[in-house]
Amino acid sequence: MADTRERPPEHALPEHVTTPLLTLITARSMDEDYAHVAQKRAAAGESVVPRARPHWVSLVAVAVLGVMAAVVVAQTNREAGVDELSRAALIERIEAQSGQLADLQRDVGEVTRANQDVASNSTVVQGQLEDLSTRVRRAELNTGFAPVHGPGVRFTIDNRPGIDVDTEIRDEDLATLVDGLWAAGAEAIAINDQRLNVLGGIRNTGRAVHVNGRPVLAPYVVSAIGDPRTLEARLLQTSEGQTWFGLVDLLDTLYSSENVDDIRLPAAPERPLRDVIELNADPAGVQEGEGSAP
Incomplete structure (x- = not known):
């Protein structure tokens, strides 16, 4: 098979x-x-057979690790309460600081608004001061209490040598010329650099002529700021000017005039006011309406 x-x-x-x-x-x-x-x-x-390590080493290592873990847990539990208290204290401090910061921010806001109000008021006051300064300068120009310059005519008047006392130029003669110049359109006048205004004057003391209380000597230089093309011609048209030119011929006075492109005149000397009060002010110097409610 x-x-x-x-x-x-x-x-x-x-x-x-x-x-x-x-x-x-x-x-x-x-x-x-x-x-x-x-x-x-x-x-x-x-020997190729591995030797077994004793087991008690492992047990000791495990026991040590257990003890360390227990210590860590206990320490953590003990510090947990402290950490919670510290956290609560920190939160409370933060809240307090936040309140103080809010107060400071409110104060800063109030100070900022106050500064803005002051700056606004300062701008208004500055504008008022500038307006007042302009008005003061204009008033000084009109009243003669500020130095000025401009075109005009300069007149030189002197006595002829050998004349007697009765034919010398006197204060009223110079006053007649000055009044005629004002009437002819002069804007500022000075005699021998003594500026004339409403508080000044021309007068004789003996044979000496005084302007603003200060003696001036011949030749008398009368400087008048105005339109040099028409000032002298308009002077001749005034009654004071006609009287003046009549005196020049009568007294045989030395007289000359010249047009000047730029005449510089000093300010008139200041005099304190003792009895003059502003029209809209009370005797205490407070203007009407000041200090009262609108």
Whole structure:
């Protein structure tokens, strides 16, 4: 009879081919490592059977770790209360500082508004001061209490040599010329650099002529600021001017005039006012309406 048992195929695949790759790598890697270590120990004459380490070392290590964990937990629990108190104190301090900051911010706002009000008032006051300064300068120009310059006419008057006292130029003669110049349109007048205004005067003391209380000597230089093209002609048209030119002919006075492009006159000397009070002011010097409610 023929043998019917199955025979393995002649070309059956080896085990390392049919085994899964991951299993094969793990098994062979571990086996080769163990074999390598065993060979080294055998060569050194050591036993290839590993010695078991005593288990009490592991127990001690576990016990130490347990004690350390317990200490950490206890320390954490003990410091938890302190941390909570510190946190509460910090929150309270922050709230207090926040309140102080709010107060400071409110104060800063009030100071800022006050500064803005002061700046606004300062602007108003500055405008008022500038207006007052303009009015003062204009008043000084009109009253003669400010130095001025401008075009005009300069008159030179002198006595002829050898005349007697009765024919000398006197204060009233110069006053007649000055009045005629005012009437002719002169804006500022000075005699020998003594500026004339309503508080000044021309008078004789003996034979000397005084202007603003100060003596002046001949020749008398009368400087008048005004339109040089018309000032002298208009002087001749006034009654005072006609009287003046009549005196010049009668007294045989030396007289000359010249047009000047820029005459510079000083300010009139100031005199304190003792009895004059502003029209809209009471005797105490307070204007009407000041200090009363609108």
